[in-house]
Amino acid sequence: MARCAAFRAWGLALACMLGWGCAAAEGATQDRNVLVLYSNNRLVPGNIAVDRGLRDGLMADRPVQIFSEFLDRPEFGGATYESAVTTYLRDKYAARPPQVVVAVNDDALDFLLYRHDSLFPGVPLVYAVASRAFLQALPQRPADLFGVPMEYDFAGTIEQALQWHAPARQLLIVTGASERDRQWEARLRREAPAVAGGVPVEFISAAALPLLQQRLAGLGSDTVVFTPGFYRDGDGRLFSPRDAAALVAAAANAPVYGPFDTFIGTGVVGGRMPGFEAMGRQAAAIVGALLAGKAPDAAGLPPIAPTAWRVDWRALQRWGIDERRLPADARIFFREPSFWQAYGHWVIAALAVIALQSALIAKLLLEQRRRRAAELAVQGQRAELAHASRLAVAGELTASIAHEINQPLGAILASADAAELLLQSGADRRDDLLRIVTRIRRDDLRASDVIQRLRSLLAKHKPERQRFDLNVALADVATLLSGQARQRQVVLDIRPAREGAFIDGDAVQIQQVLINLLLNAMDAVADRPEARRVVSLALEPQADRAVITVRDRGPGIAAEHLPRLFDSFFSTKHKGMGLGLSIARTIVEAHGGRIRAESGPGEGALFHVELPTREHVLATAPPPI
Amino acid sequence: MNPSALIHVVDDDASLRESLLDLLHAAGFEARGYASTGEFLLDPLPDRPGCVLLDVRLPGPSGLELQAALRRQGVALPVVFMTGHADVSSSVRAMKAGAVDFLEKPVGRETLFDALQLALARDAAQRAHRAEAQRHERRLAVLTGREREVFDRVVAGRLNKQIADELGISLRTVKAHRALVMEKLGVVNAAELGRFAAGRG
Numbered sequence: 142m143a144r145c146a147a148f149r150a151w152g153l154a155l156a157c158m159l160g161w162g163c164a165a166a167e168g169a170t171q172d173r174n175v176l177v178l179y180s181n182n183r184l185v186p187g188n189i190a191v192d193r194g195l196r197d198g199l200m201a202d203r204p205v206q207i208f209s210e211f212l213d214r215p216e217f218g219g220a221t222y223e224s225a226v227t228t229y230l231r232d233k234y235a236a237r238p239p240q241v242v243v244a245v246n247d248d249a250l251d252f253l254l255y256r257h258d259s260l261f262p263g264v265p266l267v268y269a270v271a272s273r274a275f276l277q278a279l280p281q282r283p284a285d286l287f288g289v290p291m292e293y294d295f296a297g298t299i300e301q302a303l304q305w306h307a308p309a310r311q312l313l314i315v316t317g318a319s320e321r322d323r324q325w326e327a328r329l330r331r332e333a334p335a336v337a338g339g340v341p342v343e344f345i346s347a348a349a350l351p352l353l354q355q356r357l358a359g360l361g362s363d364t365v366v367f368t369p370g371f372y373r374d375g376d377g378r379l380f381s382p383r384d385a386a387a388l389v390a391a392a393a394n395a396p397v398y399g400p401f402d403t404f405i406g407t408g409v410v411g412g413r414m415p416g417f418e419a420m421g422r423q424a425a426a427i428v429g430a431l432l433a434g435k436a437p438d439a440a441g442l443p444p445i446a447p448t449a450w451r452v453d454w455r456a457l458q459r460w461g462i463d464e465r466r467l468p469a470d471a472r473i474f475f476r477e478p479s480f481w482q483a484y485g486h487w488v489i490a491a492l493a494v495i496a497l498q499s500a501l502i503a504k505l506l507l508e509q510r511r512r513r514a515a516e517l518a519v520q521g522q523r524a525e526l527a528h529a530s531r532l533a534v535a536g537e538l539t540a541s542i543a544h545e546i547n548q549p550l551g552a553i554l555a556s557a558d559a560a561e562l563l564l565q566s567g568a569d570r571r572d573d574l575l576r577i578v579t580r581i582r583r584d585d586l587r588a589s590d591v592i593q594r595l596r597s598l599l600a601k602h603k604p605e606r607q608r609f610d611l612n613v614a615l616a617d618v619a620t621l622l623s624g625q626a627r628q629r630q631v632v633l634d635i636r637p638a639r640e641g642a643f644i645d646g647d648a649v650q651i652q653q654v655l656i657n658l659l660l661n662a663m664d665a666v667a668d669r670p671e672a673r674r675v676v677s678l679a680l681e682p683q684a685d686r687a688v689i690t691v692r693d694r695g696p697g698i699a700a701e702h703l704p705r706l707f708d709s710f711f712s713t714k715h716k717g718m719g720l721g722l723s724i725a726r727t728i729v730e731a732h733g734g735r736i737r738a739e740s741g742p743g744e745g746a747l748f749h750v751e752l753p754t755r756e757h758v759l760a761t762a763p764p765p766i
Numbered sequence: 767m768n769p770s771a772l773i774h775v776v777d778d779d780a781s782l783r784e785s786l787l788d789l790l791h792a793a794g795f796e797a798r799g800y801a802s803t804g805e806f807l808l809d810p811l812p813d814r815p816g817c818v819l820l821d822v823r824l825p826g827p828s829g830l831e832l833q834a835a836l837r838r839q840g841v842a843l844p845v846v847f848m849t850g851h852a853d854v855s856s857s858v859r860a861m862k863a864g865a866v867d868f869l870e871k872p873v874g875r876e877t878l879f880d881a882l883q884l885a886l887a888r889d890a891a892q893r894a895h896r897a898e899a900q901r902h903e904r905r906l907a908v909l910t911g912r913e914r915e916v917f918d919r920v921v922a923g924r925l926n927k928q929i930a931d932e933l934g935i936s937l938r939t940v941k942a943h944r945a946l947v948m949e950k951l952g953v954v955n956a957a958e959l960g961r962f963a964a965g966r967g
Binding site: 630 | 871
């Protein structure tokens with residue numbers, strides 16, 4: 142390029158510029174104009190990012206008018222065009238002369254350096270996004286030229302990319318057909334092989350887009366693609382580098398890297414690069430200093446625009462690059478929030494609701510368990526009570542039952558003595574001995590029978606549900622109470638059913654009920670004359686139930702006592718606890734039956750116990766006691 | 767054993783009653799069983815040495831009631847009680863009423879036989895006593911009315927004069943009756959007469 146001649150006047154201009162700048166700062170604070178000339182189209186994303194950085198950086202300072210102009214390279218060029226632009230800029234900004242001019246990118250800087258004296262004599266020139274190579278190539282740098290050079294780190298990007306995708310089969314570099322594209326291609330041809338580390342490097346340069354896309358689609362994921370984008374393809378179609386990179390990334394079936402931060406979001410994985418917005422800010426800092434009449438603080442600015450890895454998180458995921466392998470200063474864009482990040486509050490809310498519900502459910506379960514435990518405890522207490530009541534009854538019966546056992550024991554003893562004497566006598570009394578021994582066995586069985594019945598009544602047993610014959614239970618009761626009846630001189634008239642009356646339930650508990658009713662009845666007739674000391678019990682099976690009637694010929698039950706007869710702790714006896722009938726009712730009802738009492742004046746009392754004999758009725762609930 | 771003794775067993779428990787009868791028979795006793803008080807009373811009671819082995823608790827009238835009834839009827843058979851559950855009041859009542867023993871069931875053989883022997887011995891003594899008394903009675907029967915009056919008063923320790931005053935007869939007459947009484951009864955002096963009277967029981 143032929144622009145070197147322009148720089149002779151810069152040394153002179155610097156002093157004037159500084160002095161003028163100071164005067165301007167003092168005098169015309171309201172009128173601060175900064176002209177920014179961009180190399181490319183106004184919509185090139187890099188330009189927009191630089192503009193944002195510039196405006197952000199300057200807005201903090203003071204009111205500054207920022208005017209933006211665009212060279213529209215590489216679409217437009219040539220002497221005529223440059224001349225027209227020069228005229229346009231000079232005429233346009235005659236009315237609003239800029240105090241600082243900013244050149245963005247190499248083309249704009251080149252343009253301005255070449256025409257500075259004719260366009261904006263004495264106005265300091267600040268550059269941004271100017272490559273170090275370009276600046277180094279300047280034969281002489283004007284004194285009023287300020288800025289932070291930058292360098293697209295093609296090599297660093299390629300080197301890192303190949304590391305991440307090792308072992309890569311191929312490095313494919315895509316460049317375009319424009320002059321700038323050719324410059325990049327040339328640079329890449331220089332730099333790439335050095336960092337490829339033996340990976341074959343292939344270039345697709347200035348290919349027509351469809352052809353390029355076709356090539357890219359055929360790649361394997363073991364290929365790493367690098368492209369700085371391009372402005373023009375082989376067919377002469379124009380692109381912004383970003384658009385070109387987007388097309389490359391969309392077409393390629395391989396990871397695509399690029400050196401510009403504007404590529405982030407196009408599908409490109411990323412690259413090591415300076416940030417355009419950051420470079421805009423750096424320029425803004427210099428502009429601000431100049432506007433304030435100060436020399437830009439070279440120490441406060443980096444010697445070169447810092448580069449950092451910028452990566453698209455989604456592309457990292459797609460190509461399986463572990464985030465931990467990124468350099469520490471890497472900036473990650475488009476990180477999709479994790480499920481937790483995205484829905485954390487919902488999750489927390491849901492968890493809270495679930496926890497609350499769980500707590501509620503747990504509490505309900507606990508309550509239910511407690512209630513069940515309480516029910517069991519009540520049942521246990523009832524069973525205890527029933528057992529205690531049986532014990533009490535047994536205590537009452539002890540004397541008579543001892544008699545029942547003593548009788549056969551006495552008989553056995555006498556028989557044994559008799560047998561012994563007969564044997565001692567030596568006489569042949571075989572028949573007598575046989576008769577005696579037979580009787581001994583019979584008496585022994587009789588005694589053990591009584592004991593067994595008593596034991597079954599007294600044993601602390603778990604309520605059971607079995608089908609049993611009421612007649613058998615009745616016989617047991619008769620045995621247990623016969624002694625008592627004799628002792629009390631009461632006639633006990635027990636009439637079983639003609640045939641078995643089977644019910645489902647607990648035989649001991651039913652016996653307890655019957656014994657209770659019979660003892661009550663015996664109590665009732667205790668003071669009666671002998672003829673009326675009769676207690677009768679009859680069992681009559683009916684269609685679906687067994688009816689047991691206990692009748693005495695005592696004084697009967699007072700009408701006012703009848704309703705409370707089965708209540709707990711209701712008793713008309715001096716020694717009574719008032720639990721017998723209450724327990725009896727509990728037992729009968731637990732067997733699905735009913736118990737009731739009736740009594741007419743002077744007629745004695747009549748107790749009806751009805752127990753269902755149908756199996757399905759009894760299958761409902763187990764007796765709680 | 768006294769072969770002619772008869773033991774009456776009253777117990778409502780058939781099995782026990784039969785066992786006892788077997789035992790007594792094996793031991794050489796004659797024994798007879800009754801299931802109740804009534805059965806015993808209805809059975810003609812032979813005039814034989816013996817005793818009653820009686821259960822306290824019986825259907826209907828109890829053993830104690832039977833004991834009382836026998837006393838009232840002058841049946842002097844000694845009673846041995848048996849009971850399944852001895853209580854103090856009935857045992858005291860039985861013993862006061864003259865029971866020989868109060869046995870608790872089950873009764874051991876030795877205990878039973880001891881009690882029965884005792885009862886039979888008492889019965890024998892009573893019988894001997896009663897025979898002696900009857901013999902005296904028979905001898906006293908030879909006395910005339912007046913002689914008997916004098917005899918009664920002599921053995922009661924009255925002086926002749928007092929007897930004469932009480933009966934309104936003369937002292938001589940009293941002395942004459944007294945000599946006749948002593949002659950008829952075969953005693954020689956007042957001391958023997960006193961022993962005779964005492965032996966009547």
